[in-house]
Amino acid sequence: xxxxxxxxxxxxxxxxxxxxxxxxxxxxxxGTDWEAIFVDDDSPDGTAGIARAIAARDARIRCIRRIxxxxxxxxxxxxxxxxxxxxxxxxxxxxxxxxxxxxxxLRALQAGEADVSIGSRHVDGGEAAExxxxxxxxxxxxxxxxxxxxxxxxxxxxxxxxFMLPRPVFEELAPRLTGRGFKILLDILxxxxxxxxxxxxxxxxxxxNAGESKLDTTVLLEFLALLLDKxxxxxxxxxFLSFALVGGIGLLVHLATLGIAIRFMPFVAAQWTATFVxxxxxxxxxxxxxxxxxxxxxxxxxxxxxLFYVVCGLGAVANVGVANLLLRDGMAxxxxxxxxxxxxxxxxxxxxxxxLVWRRR
Numbered sequence: 001x002x003x004x005x006x007x008x009x010x011x012x013x014x015x016x017x018x019x020x021x022x023x024x025x026x027x028x029x030x031g032t033d034w035e036a037i038f039v040d041d042d043s044p045d046g047t048a049g050i051a052r053a054i055a056a057r058d059a060r061i062r063c064i065r066r067i068x069x070x071x072x073x074x075x076x077x078x079x080x081x082x083x084x085x086x087x088x089x090x091x092x093x094x095x096x097x098x099x100x101x102x103x104x105x106l107r108a109l110q111a112g113e114a115d116v117s118i119g120s121r122h123v124d125g126g127e128a129a130e131x132x133x134x135x136x137x138x139x140x141x142x143x144x145x146x147x148x149x150x151x152x153x154x155x156x157x158x159x160x161x162x163f164m165l166p167r168p169v170f171e172e173l174a175p176r177l178t179g180r181g182f183k184i185l186l187d188i189l190x191x192x193x194x195x196x197x198x199x200x201x202x203x204x205x206x207x208x209n210a211g212e213s214k215l216d217t218t219v220l221l222e223f224l225a226l227l228l229d230k231x232x233x234x235x236x237x238x239x240f241l242s243f244a245l246v247g248g249i250g251l252l253v254h255l256a257t258l259g260i261a262i263r264f265m266p267f268v269a270a271q272w273t274a275t276f277v278x279x280x281x282x283x284x285x286x287x288x289x290x291x292x293x294x295x296x297x298x299x300x301x302x303x304x305x306x307l308f309y310v311v312c313g314l315g316a317v318a319n320v321g322v323a324n325l326l327l328r329d330g331m332a333x334x335x336x337x338x339x340x341x342x343x344x345x346x347x348x349x350x351x352x353x354x355x356l357v358w359r360r361r
Contacts, residue, residue: 003033003060005106006088006167009077010072011038013046014093021095022054028099032106035060037082038093039075042067065186070293072161073184077177080170089164090184091119097162098203101146103200105164114199115169118155118185119162125202126157153184153195158186162203169196180239181294202331242290243350246282254278283308291358304357 007025011018018038023034035342038051042065053062069118080088087109091097105117122144144159151158163185176191177184189196191309257277261270283305287296296304 002084002205003035004085004087005029005032005034005102005276005360006080006083006085007034007036007102008076008083008088008090008158009036009038009093010075010079010090011040011043011047011051011093012070013043014044015047015050016041016096017093018047018050019054019321021099022058024095024099025102028102031101035062035083035085037062037064037079039064039066039079041070050267056189059318068294071180071297073177073187074179074293076184077174077179077229080167081174083167086167087164087168088167090161092161096206098206101201102164105199106140108199109164109166111161113197115165115196116185117164118160118200119156119203120157120160120200121205125201126204128205144175151189152192153189153198155189155198156200156206159183160185163188181243198358239290241325241351243286243353246285246290247350250282251286253281279309279312286353287358291353294358296358308353308357311356 004062009021022036025034038047039299040048040051040063043329044050048063048065051061055061055063062082064082066075076090078091080150087106089102089105091099091102101119105119108114108314120126144157148158149157161184165188170188172234173191176193177187178191179187189198210316254274258274261273265273287301287304308352
C-alpha cells in the first residue's frame with residue numbers, strides 16, 4: 001500500500017539540510033504513513049548523495065536526481081508525479097517552512113474542507129519578516145499584490161511555496177501547468193479553470209541556517225512572465241513572454257546608451273554602440289531568466305556569448321540600417337528610430353536563441 005502522504009522537497013545545494021529535514025519530518029508526521037521525495041537538480045554539493053545514503057537505511061526516503069535540467073516548478077511536478085500517495089505536499093529544502101503544520105494541512109484536506117491547503121505567512125498567526133531579507137520581502141510583497149489581481153479566489157499568500165493537495169487534483173491540472181519558474185502554487189491556482197477551495201494554515205517563516213537563497217530579482221521577472229502567460233490563455237509560449245520581458249529591459253538599456261553616446265559621436269556609431277551594449281545585456285539576462293533551466297556555464301557561457309554576437313550581428317546590421325533610414329528620411333526622431341531598429345533585432349534574437357545558442361544538448 002502507498003503511504004498516505006508524499007512530501008516533495010525540491011533541492012539545489014541543500015546538502016546540509018537533508019538530514020535535518022528528514023529528522024524534522026519524522027517528528028512532525030509521527031503516526032502518519034508518509035514518504036519524502038528529494039528532487040535534486042544535480043547539486044554540485046552532493047545533495048543527492050546524502051539523500052540516497054539516508055534512503056539506503058530508511059525506506060520512506062527517495063531521491064530523484066535530474067541531469068541537464070533545472071527549475072523548482074518542474075522539480076515539483078516530477079516529484080508529485082512519482083508519488084502514488086493520495087495526498088502530496090511541497091516544502092522547500094531550506095528548512096524555512098514549518099513542517100509541524102503538515103498534519104493540520106492534511107486534516108483540512110481529509111475532512112473535505114479544501115482542495116488546496118496552503119502554509120501561509122499572511123494570515124493571523126503567520127509571519128514572514130524573520131525569514132526574509134529586505135530584498136526578498138519587497139519581491140514577495142510585490143508579487144503577492146500582482147498575483148491577487150489575477151486569482152479567481154482570495155488567497156492571502158499566493159506566493160507561498162508550501163502547500164498540499166490531493167494527488168488526483170494535481171494530476172487533473174498537470175497538463176495545463178507551465179512548469180517553469182519558482183511559483184508552482186500560483187501556476188496551480190491559475191491553471192485550475194475553477195475556484196479551488198483554499199485552506200490557509202498560518203506558520204512563521206524561519207531564517208535560513210545553511211545554504212544560499214535562490215530568490216532574487218530574476219524570479220520576479222519569471223513570475224511576471226507566468227502572469228502574462230495565464231492572462232493570454234497560454235497562446236504564446238512562456239519562454240517567449242520571458243524573452244519579451246528581457247527584451248523590454250534591453251530596449252531601455254539600448255535607448256539609455258544611445259542617449260549618452262549620441263552626444264559624442266554620429267548617430268550610426270552611437271546606434272552600433274547602443275546595439276552592442278543592449279545585446280550583451282540581453283544575453284546575460286536571458287541566460288539567467290529565460291533559459292535558466294539550460295543555463296550556460298563555464299566555457300560554454302563564453303562560446304554562447306560569442307555565437308550570440310555573431311548570429312545577432314546580422315540582426316544588428318538590419319537594426320542600424322532601418323534606424324538610419326528612418327532618421328535620414330525624417331520619418332522619426334532618433335529615439336523612435338533607435339527603438340524601431342532595436343525591436344527588429346529583438347525578433348531576430350528570439351528566433352535564433354533557442355536553436356543555436358541555448359539549444360538542449
